[in-house]
Amino acid sequence: MxxxxxxxxxxxxxxxxxxxxxxxxxxxxxxxxxxxxxxxxxxxxxxxxxxxxxxxxxxxxxxxxxxxxxxxxxxxxxxxxxxxxxxxxxxxxxxxxxxxxxxxxxxxxxxxxxxxQSNVQRLAEPSQLLKTAIVHLINYQDDAELATRAVPELTKLLADEDPVVVNKAAMIVNQLTRKEASRRVLVQSPTMVGAVVRAMTTAVDMETARCAASVLHSLSHQREGLLAIFKSGGIPALVRMLSSPVESVLFYAITTLHNLLLHQEGAKMAVRLADGLQRMVPLLKKSNPKFLAITTDCLQLLSYGNQESKLIILANGGPEGLVFIIRNYNYEKLLWTTSRVLKVLSVCPSNKPAIVEAGGMQALGQHLTGSSQRLIQNCLWTLRNLSDAATKQEGLDGLLQILVAQLGSDDVNMLTCATGILSNLTCNNSYNKTLVTQCGGVEALIHAVLRAGEKEDVAEPAVCALRHLTSRHQDAELAQNAVRLHYGIPAVVKLLGQPHYWPVVKATVGLIRNLALCPANQAPLREAGAIPRLVNLLLKAHQDTQRHASASQQTYQDGVRMEEIVEGCTGALHILARDPINRGEIASMQTIPLFVQLLYSYVENVKRVSAGVLCELALDKQSAELIDAEGASAPLMELLHSSNEGIATYAAAVLFRISEDKSSDYRKRVSVELTHSLFKHDPSAWEMVRPWECVGTSGDGVRRISKLIGFRISASQENFVQVQKCQLLCTTTTTVQLLVK
Incomplete structure (x- = not known):
């Protein structure tokens, strides 16, 4: 120089x-x-x-x-x-x-x-930078040499029996960690790091513990320091410091543990073994937002992919504390880290109900209209995971309205979550169905289906939500009409086309069945080509089930049982067959032999829907003859004795209709069989009906049985299997009164 x-x-x-x-x-x-x-x-x-x-x-x-x-x-x-x-x-x-x-x-x-600046001043800048660098280099070397000489002596002092000496030594080491050169020297001395850890553990005064924790915190900013802390047993010591009453010690301990969890291999397991989760969860009651942000991030790192950690958080009241933070704080980073923990816990079957019961759905919903996109995304995914456990939850009106509004978003993730949440929350919840229908949910869902295109993650939950809205609530008919009025029928039927993604197909078939319940939708469904598509799907699904029947195993495609597709398509065709034109089109596609074959299915619901569609088709004389020609009488006679009320009723109706043109002996045998099957569970009613059993072949008797069967079919169509016990009370041979209890 x-x-x-x-x-x-x-x-x-x-x-x-x-x-x-x-x-x-x-x-x-x-x-x-x-x-x-x-x-x-x-x-x-x-x-x-x-x-x-x-x-x-x-x-x-x-x-x-x-x-x-x-x-x-x-x-x-x-x-x-x-x-x-x-x-x-x-x-x-x-x-x-x-x-x-x-x-x-x-x-x-x-x-x-x-x-x-003048030119001279500008030209002088490089020389000043060079001079500064040289000065720093000299100082760095001085700091390193000083630390190297001091480390052995300080290590001894930290192990001294005198608390005052230990305190002074800890303060000096803390000062040394402020300089980069001396900090690197300390990191390279495992004995020094071990001495600091022991001093922190055995400290009798809070100042020594604070200085030692500060030293470890400074060392944790370097990879070598993290490894040194880990090897010297620093994690159990830091976990114990989480119970310290001193805020600064708590901060140093949680921050150091956070750095270890982020960057040190094996740190997560070490924290779990040291009961770190049991110490961290109670810290959620603290009020410092920045401290809470670090704590919640530690919980996320420990619980992600580890079921045992999730259960420990649950056992220590974690869901309640996390929901409290989401509800009462507005620090964005804290809300984001907390939502990440809830997102991880929301896939745990044990934590789900706890989060929902703590008001998690409502708390998360209040952040869906904020400005932080990452927070909104986390809240949506968490709500989607929780929603299947919140179908009976009350007080979700605001959330449902926000979700309907978000269906207009172009963001695929937002659409996926919003449709999924609506699908779950409208499942078996008539109040939610009515609310979503009244706030424009049908139209919004149809537009979501149109925008989804081939994105199954959006199409499937959107169609499922529409299926829920069009069934079993006070505004179901309004929703059925709304789908037609908003030009949704062609878009829905189009989803049945190839390539088949079976979860979407299953949901679409169910929606078409519900839409067909509205008489005004029968013609639009036929014009959109719903009938041939349903028949083709039915044939394909039935062939798949037959192919695997010999192996005695159920057929799955994309996680959907083909038996469910068979049941759904047959059920939809059953409702569509109520329309005379549709009935003729279904019969013309050579479907009757298949429906008769389905009467032999081992799946009870398939038997019910196949008997139901045959019941509708048998209204046409030509179709009734085809049904009889296919040998349907034998399986139908067996189904008369089914314990399933719907199956027995449909079988009786089909037999009655195909026997109208038969001989008197055949009609008498069918009449006796029908009467016996209808009253086998009520001996008193059977005794009352015996007096007119002999006139079962007369026109009057046929009309009586027809009236009885007609009533039971009507009830069966409305409630499917929920037809209650019937009694037939006869006052004369010409008077029949039917009471429903």
């Missing part, structure tokens, strides 16, 4: 002489021009020698700047030249080596605006 300074000063003096000479020559020539009347003053026509006032002389080629210098004619030129030369030297020296200036000495400025 000394050689560098001396050489540069010689070069600087040489430059000063050259610059001063150049400036003097340039300045003298300009003054001579003034004396020869060749140099003009400030204004044209004003000659310098005729003016007794101060003139502005323009100096150029000095420090690469042009500037005006006020000059009185009475000012000696030689003094000015000397002063300028001195100023030039001072400016160069001040720029390059400001520490060499004499105190109180200042260079004459060359810039009109003091805030602007």
């Amino acid at each position: 000394r050689f560098f300074h001396s050489g540069f000063e010689q070069w600087l003096k040489h430059q000063e002489i050259l610059i001063a000479a150049e400036a003097s020559s340039s300045f003298s020539s300009q003054v001579n021009m003034h004396n020869d009347d060749k140099y003009l003053g400030k204004f044209p026509g004003q000659v310098g020698r005729h003016s007794s006032s101060t003139c502005l002389f323009k100096l150029t080629n000095v420090d690469s700047h042009s500037f005006f210098l006020p000059l009185s004619l009475h000012f000696p030129l030689t003094d000015l030249e000397a002063q300028y030369s001195l100023t030039r030297a001072q400016r160069v020296r001040a720029a390059m080596f400001p520490e060499t200036l004499v105190e109180g000495e200042a260079a004459m400025p060359t810039q009109p605006d003091p805030s602007q």
